[in-house]
Amino acid sequence: MSLINQFLKSDIKAINVGTDIFSKSMSDQEVETLNIEWTPPRTKNDEMLAALNKLYSEEINEANQIAMNRFFEAEPLLVDVAKAIDVIPNMTPYTILQAGPPIEWDHMCGPMKGAIIGLVLFEGFAKTPEEAIEFVESGKITFAPCHDYGAVGPMAGVISASMYVHVVKNVKHGNMSFCPLTEGSRAKVLRFGAYDEDVIENFRWVHGELAETLHKVLSGSNGIDLRSMISQALHMGDECHNRNKAGSSLFMKELFPLLVRAQLEEDVFMRVLNNLNTNDHYFLSLSMPALKASLDAAHGVKNSTIVTALSRNGVDFGIRVSGCEGNVWFTGPSQFVEGLYLPGFSKEDANLDMGDSAITEAGGVGGFALSGAPAIVQFVGGNSEDCLVITKKMYEITFAENSNFSMPNLDFRGGPSGIDVRKVLETGILPIITTGIAHKNAGVGFIGAGITNAPIECFEKAVLELANRI
């Protein structure tokens, strides 16, 4: 029997898109009817609407399915902690990688400049902050986005040659990703733009004794499964971007026997243990490369409209889309972060949204997994109900549901996964990001945390380009 004849034989179950006069009259006839609260797509002009129209086809849905399958199948393992120059392809002694889309030194925000000053001092290219600025302005440093090198860095996201990075391997597809070691539990840290002596000294220790110890410790492991760690942390109150207490604890649980087996000297053991144990955000520098490795596996599927990176440099917000292979960025302005501040700071001090850490939202956690992390919404004065609403909203703009990352407070429904640029333009719902806030001036550091969103311009540009490529 043809589909039409099947339809004629069955009871109507209708989705009503448009005026509710029609849904009411169907309900009056006892037709099961669901009314959609439709709004016009956020297309700015006829050209953009025509581009969006072109993107609804079986080919695109199939391409998106392929991209999502690759993402779901990826198996990211932490395999090593190693020096950036030794493991990141195309890294040079004078390369500094930075968060977000490409940006010139002159246009960088305060905290990113501060972090770079700190790295120039750390690398020994200069002795004072003034000399460091001079060194950078002489053009000796090559800047590039971490993402273009397979890496991700939180906040300023800076990576220089001598820094140590977590090395993550997606053993399913064979690709690698990298993320710098984190600096421990303190407000004044280099990645937030601080660079005083104390900061640099701590930084040297992290990329010295701590890094070498972790390298040694991990050589006794077959790789630590990060995907399953994210899955578990999501069931323990983390959203794996701005709350990482559970993930960090799970990681310690995994690491502890390895630490013991490495037979470290007692004082080294205690310093390392103390640093790791007091850092509730350690896991962010593992969830990020885990999701980067998984999303890179989904990148480069022709026609796919799935977002494979959300990232910001503190000035521009950039996205990458699977259907645009290679290092193609679609940018818009970085947004203000609504949040809570440390005593003595206010929103006047805040830098705009910054860091590669929104890779977590691109991977379907962070703001997308808020439903299971009610502790986070306190940052914006919300309640646990708001968390559920935000995650439910994110299903409107995602292509799939990820059973690996299930949402405990939504009856373990698969999390919203795979931001679809079409749906963002269609609904006007922007990806929600939970994030830290840096002081807008170089040299200060972490001042708060909160919630923000991606700007619509990125998605507008991506839709135009994807339509152009069909």
Place this chain on the structure above:
Amino acid sequence: MSYAIINQNKYYDSVTLMIVTSEITKIPGVLEASICMGTQLNKGLLVDRGLSNSDTENATPNDLIIAFETSDSTVKDVVLKAVDALLLKKKQSGGTGGSSEHVPVSQKTGLNHQPDSNLAVISVPGRYAYIEAQKALLSGLNVMMFSDNVSIQEEKMLKTYASKKGLLMMGPDCGTSIINNKGLCFANDIRKGNIGVVGATGTGIQEVTVLIDRFGGGITHAIGVGGRDLSEEIGGIMMIDALEALKNDKETECIILISKPPSKSVANKIISSAEHCGKTVIICFMGYMESLADRNNLLFASTFEQAALKSLEATGIKLNLVTKDLSFTDEMAKKLSAEQKNVKGLFCGGTLCSESKYVFNNCLGDSSKGHLFLDLGDDQFTTGRPHPMIDPTLRNEKIVQVAKDDDTAVILLDFVLGYGAHEDPAGVAIKAIKEAKAISSSIVIIASVCGTEKDFQGLQKQKDILISAGVIVADSNAEAARIAAEVIRRRKA
């Protein structure tokens, strides 16, 4: 005093806002009002009516504009409160869950809530309708699309894809379908029976199915395919698929195909596929059928009335139709003055207007010039206001207006009942009808009511309202046209 207030990111559909606007206009002291979304079209209308300012110029299609002019400043707050109250009413009746429940804003999440859906009913503005239909088809849903102003290329793409997937793409610009006794958009409550209808005309389907019901018959399904399906560009894609489906539908014994004036080659293509259908097929394509004689399983009709009657005969319902004696019109005709020589037809249903004109011209032959047959559902009358079937205000104004013309002998009206239509179209016309009679007592007012007793407005109730106001109520739209022609003929005699 002129005001324009913008509420950003507050979307309401145009039908809702047009109804709100008409309520606001009734507030004493309000000279002009337009509550609308900031679309290019609406912004242009605001400029024309002197209600625009720099804020309205910058509004987007997702921004609500409340623009109005008042005789004094005290009315401002009254208007704003009234707008809020009217829109709140809509919100309260529209939600689908508690406060924490996310109300779906896209089909995708709608399908999560109601996963076994099989139909999308789409009435969004035409420029956005393609995406919604395409998404529905991609998800395997059949589509009923009320939206018009969809480009012919988009219609072709949607119908071609739907046909490939084996789904129904009813529309764009599809006003009426009845599937399994359930009326979609504008439809009447019709008895279940054995006649299937496929129509490229909304009010045409309503008139045919209403007449079938009135004479004791019933229908299996009435599938609307949109007014342009039989155009050269579309090539009747959906009428052919729907015909095939009714051919394979065991309960359907006889099929009626109706359309607005079709392309000749498409009409021929459809006639030839109907010829191989194995069931009796009655074909009524406006302005196309005169020259064709019935053959084999094909019966041709030139009016909806005739199509309905032929389908009833074909399914074995005996009709004792006697030619109606229209001599009662003589008395009225004699009272008309020398100037009163023309008929003014004011229609809500576009195809009812066409049918009426065709029947009228047929009765009077060449001497039918000077008469007016106006489709008030036409784009030129519906820009910025609801269709007259939903809100008959404009038609009521026109009734009074034509009554003032010296040449008006007859005012010819249609009243369409059923789902989607105004709750009391006859009732709200009475004031205008009485006014018209007061202007000229000799004007003859003739109407037909397209509806059944089961329609929530009630056929007899609507007829009684009209009869008690001195309106001659015909049994069909075609008969109303014949009576009008008879008045004009006798006037001359």
